[in-house]
Amino acid sequence: MKNLLVHLAAHNHWANQQLVKGLGKLTTEQLDQELGGRFSTLRKAVYHLWSEESCWYQRLQLVEKTTDPTTGFNDSFAAACAAWLKQSALLEEWVAKAPQVRLNHTIAYTLKKSEHYKIAVEDAIVQVCTNSTFYRGQLVYMLAQLGIHRLPAVEYSRFKPKK
Numbered sequence: 001m002k003n004l005l006v007h008l009a010a011h012n013h014w015a016n017q018q019l020v021k022g023l024g025k026l027t028t029e030q031l032d033q034e035l036g037g038r039f040s041t042l043r044k045a046v047y048h049l050w051s052e053e054s055c056w057y058q059r060l061q062l063v064e065k066t067t068d069p070t071t072g073f074n075d076s077f078a079a080a081c082a083a084w085l086k087q088s089a090l091l092e093e094w095v096a097k098a099p100q101v102r103l104n105h106t107i108a109y110t111l112k113k114s115e116h117y118k119i120a121v122e123d124a125i126v127q128v129c130t131n132s133t134f135y136r137g138q139l140v141y142m143l144a145q146l147g148i149h150r151l152p153a154v155e156y157s158r159f160k161p162k163k
Contacts, residue, residue, distance in 0.1 A: 001122060002100055007161045008129040009095040013088040015136055015154035016049070020081045022143065022152045031077055035142045039135075042142050043077060049135050050084035056128035057091050059109045060121065066109075088132075095125055 023031075023042065031043040039045040047070040058066040069083060098121075108118045119127070136154050143151055 002098075002103060005103065005122060005125045006096050009092040009125060010161055011156050011159045012053075012129045012132050013085070013092040014159050016085055016088045016132070018152040018154050019136055019139055020085060022148070022150075023081060023139075024078060026146075028077075030146055033146065035145050037138060037142070039138070042139060042146075043080075045135055045139050045142065046077075046084065047073070047080060049132055049139075050080060050087060052131055052135075053084070053087045053091060053128055056124055057087060057094070059107050060091075060094060060124060062107065091125075091128065 023046065026042065032041050034040050035042070037045075039048050051068045051070045054069045055066040069087075070080070073080060103121050103125075105121045106118050107121055107124060108116065110116050140151050140154065
């Protein structure tokens, strides 16, 4: 299982890097154009991915009350993408270094004030990586809606994991 989790986290970071290469070429108007969906703009979707990866990473660090790095964020989109990629790299590194005994643990977390949950660390890693995969798909779809035809290939089959 450890090998699979290492590959998922590495793919997550790699796929995010592929998307950021394309997203960095967009205009502010393109980033903020309303395109529909749960996160209606590319910027909002990227901020959601960054936020979710950060919150799950904080939970893996046993932070009781997570903080959203996008709250009050007012720097450039490029800075947001750099922070998101840094977060993805931290997750990848943490998973690679985590001993199996740590992966076998369960973590507790709270959503809102009264929603308490427990999840296996292994499942939390799968959650963050599959959530990111889902929203990367949304980003690719949104890019196509903008008429961008050279879309980044982010699927796992294109990824070459380190042996």
